[in-house]
Every structure is written in structure tokens, then in C-alpha cells.
Amino acid sequence: MTQPSETLLELSGVCKHFGGLAALSAVSLHIKRGEIYGLIGPNGAGKTTLFNVITGLYQLDEGTFSFDANSYACCKPHLLAQAGIARTFQNIRLFANMTALENVMVGRHVRTHSGIWGALTHNRATCAEERAIAGRAHELLRYVGIHRPSNTLAKNLSYGEQRRLEIARALATEPKLLALDEPVAGMNATETESLKALLQSIRNDGVTVLLIEHDVKLIMGLCDRVAVLDYGKKIAEGKPEDVRRDPAVIAAYLGGEA
Amino acid sequence: MKFNHQSKPMLAAFAAALLVLPFIIDSLLGHGWVRIADFALLYIMLALGLNIVVGYAGLLDLGYIAFFAVGAYTYALLGSPQFGLHWPIWAVLPLGALLACFFGVLLGAPTLRLRGDYLAIVTLGFGEIIRIFMNNLNAPVNITNGPQGISSIDPLSMGGFSFSKTHELFGVDFTAVHLHYYLFLGFTLLVIFVSLRLQHSRIGRAWMAIREDEVAANAMGINTRNIKLLAFAMGATFGGISGGLFAGFQGFVSPESFSLMESVMILCMVVLGGMGNIAGVVLGGVLLVILPEAFRHGAGPLQQALFGKIVVDPESLRMLMFGLALILVMLWRPAGLWPSTQRRRELMPDETVAQQEQDTVYDAAK
Numbered sequence: 001m002t003q004p005s006e007t008l009l010e011l012s013g014v015c016k017h018f019g020g021l022a023a024l025s026a027v028s029l030h031i032k033r034g035e036i037y038g039l040i041g042p043n044g045a046g047k048t049t050l051f052n053v054i055t056g057l058y059q060l061d062e063g064t065f066s067f068d069a070n071s072y073a074c075c076k077p078h079l080l081a082q083a084g085i086a087r088t089f090q091n092i093r094l095f096a097n098m099t100a101l102e103n104v105m106v107g108r109h110v111r112t113h114s115g116i117w118g119a120l121t122h123n124r125a126t127c128a129e130e131r132a133i134a135g136r137a138h139e140l141l142r143y144v145g146i147h148r149p150s151n152t153l154a155k156n157l158s159y160g161e162q163r164r165l166e167i168a169r170a171l172a173t174e175p176k177l178l179a180l181d182e183p184v185a186g187m188n189a190t191e192t193e194s195l196k197a198l199l200q201s202i203r204n205d206g207v208t209v210l211l212i213e214h215d216v217k218l219i220m221g222l223c224d225r226v227a228v229l230d231y232g233k234k235i236a237e238g239k240p241e242d243v244r245r246d247p248a249v250i251a252a253y254l255g256g257e258a
Numbered sequence: 259m260k261f262n263h264q265s266k267p268m269l270a271a272f273a274a275a276l277l278v279l280p281f282i283i284d285s286l287l288g289h290g291w292v293r294i295a296d297f298a299l300l301y302i303m304l305a306l307g308l309n310i311v312v313g314y315a316g317l318l319d320l321g322y323i324a325f326f327a328v329g330a331y332t333y334a335l336l337g338s339p340q341f342g343l344h345w346p347i348w349a350v351l352p353l354g355a356l357l358a359c360f361f362g363v364l365l366g367a368p369t370l371r372l373r374g375d376y377l378a379i380v381t382l383g384f385g386e387i388i389r390i391f392m393n394n395l396n397a398p399v400n401i402t403n404g405p406q407g408i409s410s411i412d413p414l415s416m417g418g419f420s421f422s423k424t425h426e427l428f429g430v431d432f433t434a435v436h437l438h439y440y441l442f443l444g445f446t447l448l449v450i451f452v453s454l455r456l457q458h459s460r461i462g463r464a465w466m467a468i469r470e471d472e473v474a475a476n477a478m479g480i481n482t483r484n485i486k487l488l489a490f491a492m493g494a495t496f497g498g499i500s501g502g503l504f505a506g507f508q509g510f511v512s513p514e515s516f517s518l519m520e521s522v523m524i525l526c527m528v529v530l531g532g533m534g535n536i537a538g539v540v541l542g543g544v545l546l547v548i549l550p551e552a553f554r555h556g557a558g559p560l561q562q563a564l565f566g567k568i569v570v571d572p573e574s575l576r577m578l579m580f581g582l583a584l585i586l587v588m589l590w591r592p593a594g595l596w597p598s599t600q601r602r603r604e605l606m607p608d609e610t611v612a613q614q615e616q617d618t619v620y621d622a623a624k
């Protein structure tokens with residue numbers, strides 16, 4: 001057996017245009033297994049677009065990306081989820097009228113198999129699978145720190161809980177790469193701190209994390225490496241403290257805030 | 259699942275009530291109303307089928323009656339003097355269901371990329387196409403008899419037992435409408451069972467996820483195209499079965515029975531009753547079959563008594579009242595008369611939760 005390569009996700013020369021706007025131009029980066037990789041940049045820099053490309057919601061115009069040693073040029077979202085990329089959304093996209101538990105159970109869909117026949121006959125395999133799905137979903141709810149009754153509707157959860165629920169749902173798909181789009185946006189300091197702890201424990205469980213965040217303190221404290229996007233171009237990459245001192249980055253991004 | 263142990267006696271009482279219902283209706287309201295009850299059961303089956311497509315998967319289908327037509331014509335063509343074929347029910351009904359399922363996939367495959375209004379328009383067109391086909395398939399080769407329809411269709415019978423003849427059992431006369439009631443009740447219960455099982459399954463959750471947020475569902479690994487096709491196919495199958503039973507019961511089919519208005523009626527049953535909730539859909543089906551009939555029987559005599567003559571034609575008054583009822587229900591009970599528990603909760607959001615949510619947002623803003 002060959003050793004799995006150290007690189008989990010690799011983008012080379014990825015371009016994505018919207019009309020005349022180059023949302024991503026020739027972006028290349030690679031993410032190693034087991035690291036927390038930060039993606040930062042000013043508003044409209046193309047961070048979310050990059051997420052949409054690697055999760056199959058947008059088809060890229062040029063370049064390729066490979067995940068887990070397979071190359072994908074244009075691929076359906078569900079196949080990438082199956083391959084092991086799970087994500088959360090910048091503007092929370094939960095199944096609002098389903099319960100918290102059901103939301104996470106939907107995440108198990110891609111790793112389970114029972115179909116119509118099993119549903120109708122309730123055969124032994126299906127019953128066992130249903131129990132396993134519910135059990136795992138309960139576990140994940142506790143893991144991300146949602147202690148409400150599990151039949152609370154997703155839309156009735158607090159804002160912070162909804163963000164956590166999205167993470168639980170993504171984790172339910174057993175991802176190799178967890179891509180989080182601004183997970184602490186709109187959270188207060190305590191909530192941010194506990195989310196940081198959660199992300200660290202997710203990484204310790206062996207899941208690679210790709211993180212978009214505007215909260216500089218969080219990025220500095222959490223990420224192993226950071227890439228900076230500006231107007232669709234990667235302008236810097238490296239250790240957080242190095243990137244922070246990069247003049248190009250200061251000009252583009254940190255300069256405005258620091 | 260839904261019924262726990264305490265509700266067992268209740269369930270038994272309910273079952274008994276369902277069994278004696280046709281006799282109660284017969285003695286109180288007359289024979290004609292048992293026939294109406296039979297039709298109500300057929301419509302409930304249709305509404306439950308559409309509920310899978312609209313209520314669970316959230317796909318607006320305005321041409322659902324087409325699958326009913328496919329089932330009905332399959333039965334009519336294979337069990338009538340039209341071609342001299344008289345296939346048995348156990349062959350024709352499943353075949354009709356299968357064909358309807360096939361048409362469901364045929365319609366679904368190219369259209370399921372469309373969303374919302376666009377899907378509604380395409381399905382509406384499909385429904386009309388099927389009806390017009392049935393209307394025009396009498397030349398150059400006569401297949402469907404065109405607008406005249408197919409008559410003298412074989413009555414429903416199973417292994418020598420005919421549902422269209424009066425049978426005496428335990429000293430009680432079971433007439434054709436009674437027997438059909440039991441047959442249709444059996445099928446309706448089967449459809450309810452299938453719906454319930456599907457609702458609480460992996461597939462059912464996937465349907466609801468697609469209804470809630472298709473993009474997120476896709477990103478979570480659900481093959482949205484296949485799962486939506488499955489919803490279309492399941493809904494169409496129910497429609498096909500119901501259509502076959504309809505043809506055998508009525509003894510006559512013509513394209514007229516499959517107009518757009520019928521599709522709209524079935525959609526109304528689902529929406530008025532309570533989308534996604536089986537009990538609500540059943541209620542919607544019962545109400546929308548019974549009320550217009552009651553109106554038809556009641557409006558004329560009532561006007562005679564009040565004004566001494568017929569002021570408004572009961573038929574047009576019926577549609578007027580129907581529209582009015584629809585508007586009122588949508589105003590006061592937007593989630594339907596009997597919404598699913600989830601929808602009900604959605605209408606009455608937990609005060610404390612809402613408050614808490616506000617606090618969080620406030621904290622974040624600070």
C-alpha cells in the first residue's frame with residue numbers, strides 16, 4: 001500500500017469569471033492533511049467563490065484541483081461530498097423547518113444506503129442503520145455543544161447554535177476536509193472562544209480544516225498556515241505571523257484594520 | 259412510529275368506524291352518498307401521491323392528473339371491448355402503476371433542473387399534452403376512441419369475485435358501492451402506510467432536505483436529481499393505481515375527466531388539508547369531495563325555500579364558494595387545516611426562543 005500523500009487538497013491555476021469579473025484568477029494552493037488552513041482577504045476577494053468551486057457549486061473556468069489524489073475539473077457537489085469535502089455556508093443554510101436532529105441525520109445520507117424497499121419493509125438492516133444514524137446524530141449534537149431538545153426546529157435555535165448545527169451536519173458526512181465559511185461571524189467573544197476550542201478538537205480528531213475568517217485574532221491563534229486573497233489573486237501564503245508582516249497584505253487587508 | 263400503545267383502543271374503534279361507515283352513510287344519506295365516499299377514497303389516494311411530490315419534496319406539479327389518466331387508460335384499453343382484451347386486474351393495475359411511474363420519470367428527467375414556477379408550468383403543459391393525446395388518438399388508428407372515451411370497461415373483480423355485483427354475507431347485502439368502498443379503503447390504507455414509512459426514512463429526510471434548501475442538500479451529499487426523480491416516480495405510481503381503480507369503478511373513461519381543473523383540485527386537497535401531513539391531506543381530500551357534493555344537493559332546494567326560485571345556478575355557486583373557502587383558509591390557516599406538527603410549530607414560534615435569539619444578536623452587535 002502506498003502512503004497517502006501529505007497534500008489533501010491542491011489547486012493549480014484555478015480561474016473563475018463572472019462576466020468580466022475575475023473572482024478567482026490563477027489561484028494555486030495546497031492544503032496538507034491535518035492542518036488548519038486559513039483563508040483571508042477583504043470583502044469580495046473571492047474566498048466564498050473558492051469554496052463554491054471546491055464543493056462543486058461553481059464549475060471552474062480554468063485550472064484543476066485535486067482532492068485526496070483524485071483530480072476534479074467539473075464535478076457534482078454530491079460527489080465531492082462523497083469524496084470527503086464538507087462545508088458550512090457564510091449565510092447559514094440549514095434545513096430550517098426540520099429539527100436539529102434531522103438536520104444532522106441528513107448529513108449521514110451520503111454514508112448510508114437504505115432505499116425505498118428498506119423503508120417500506122423495515123428490514124433488519126434498515127432498522128439498524130436508522131438507529132445508527134440517529135445515534136451518531138445525537139453524539140454530534142452533543143459534540144458541537146447543542147444541548148437543546150433534539151426536536152427543536154433548526155430555525156428556532158439561537159444564531160450561535162445554528163452555526164454549530166451547520167458544523168455538526170457537515171461532520172456527519174465524515175469529511176476529510178471541513179470547509180468553514182466565516183463560522184464565528186456575528187458571535188460574541190465567549191462564543192468565539194468556545195468555537196475555537198471546538199475547531200481544535202475537530203482537527204485533533206484527524207479532520208483537516210479550511211477556514212475563512214475575518215477575525216484576525218482567531219486566524220492568528222488557530223491556523224497553521226494562511227493564504228491571503230485580494231481581487232481573486234493569492235497575494236501571500238505562509239505562517240500567520242509571517243503573513244501578518246507581509247507588506248502586500250498590510251496594504252491590501254490588515255492595513256485597513258490594524 | 260406514529261401510533262403508540264395507549265392509542266391502540268382508539269385505533270381499533272377508528273377501524274371499526276371505518277368498516278361500518280358505508281352502512282351508516284347509506285341509511286342516513288342514501289345510496290348515492292356511498293358512491294361519493296368511494297370517489298373520496300380515490301381522491302385521497304391521488305392527494306397522498308401528490309403529497310409526496312409537493313408536500314415532501316417541495317416540487318410544484320400542476321399536471322399530476324396525467325398519471326391518473328395513464329392508469330385509467332391502461333386499465334380501459336386492456337380490459338374492455340375496445341381491443342377485445344380482458345386482462346385480469348392483478349395484471350392491469352400493476353401495469354398501469356408501472357406505466358405511470360415510467361411517465362413520471364419521463365417527465366421528471368428533463369424538467370427537474372427547473373425550479374418553482376418553471377417546473378409548475380412545464381408539468382402543467384405535460385398534463386395537458388396527455389389529455390390532448392387521449393383526445394386525438396382516434397385517427398388515423400383508433401386507439402382511445404377520442405373524445406367519446408372508452409365505455410363498457412370490465413368491472414373490478416378478483417378471482418371470480420366481482421365487486422360490481424351484490425353479495426350477501428352474514429345476512430347483510432353488500433352492494434357494488436359497498437364492496438368498492440372496502441376495496442378502495444384497503445388501497446388507501448396501503449398508500450397511507452407507504453407514505454408514513456417513506457416519511458420517516460432516509461429517503462423521506464432527503465426529500466424534505468431538498469424542499470428546505472436544495473443547494474445545501476446537494477452539498478451535503480444528496481444526489482438531488484435522483485432523489486427528486488424518485489419522488490416523481492412514487493407520486494406517479496400512486497396516481498396510476500388510483501386511475502386504474504377509477505376506470506374499473508366508473509366503467510367509462512374519457513379525456514374530460516383529466517382536465518387541468520382536476521389537477522388543481524388535487525393540489526388544493528394537499529394545500530388546504532396541510533402539506534406534508536398525511537392526516538391533513540386525507541382531511542383535505544374528504545372535504546373537497548364531500549362539500550361540493552353537499553352544496554350541489556343543498557343549494558337548489560335552499561334557494562327554492564328562501565326565494566321561491568333558483569337565483570344562482572348551483573353549479574356556478576359551487577365554484578364561487580370553493581374559491582371563497584380557499585381564500586379564507588389561506589388567510590387564516592396558511593399552513594392548511596391540519597398542518598404537520600413541524601409546520602404548526604413554525605406558525606407559532608416559541609416566544610422564549612425568539613427572545614433569546616434577539617439577545618444573541620444584541621450581544622453580537624455590542
Ligand SMILES: Nc1ncnc2c1ncn2[C@@H]1O[C@H](COP(=O)(O)OP(=O)(O)OP(=O)(O)O)[C@@H](O)[C@H]1O
Pocket residue numbers: 018021023041042043044045046047048049050090
Ligand atoms: N454567482 C455570482 N455571480 C456573479 N458574481 C459573483 C457571484 N458570486 C460571487 N460573485 C462576485 O465575485 C466576487 C467574489 O465574491 P466572494 O463571495 O467570493 O467574496 P468573499 O471573499 O467571500 O467576500 P466576503 O468576505 O464579503 O464574503 C465578488 O465581487 C462577487 O460579487
Ligand SMILES: [Mg+2]
Pocket residue numbers: 047048049090
Ligand atoms: Mg464570502
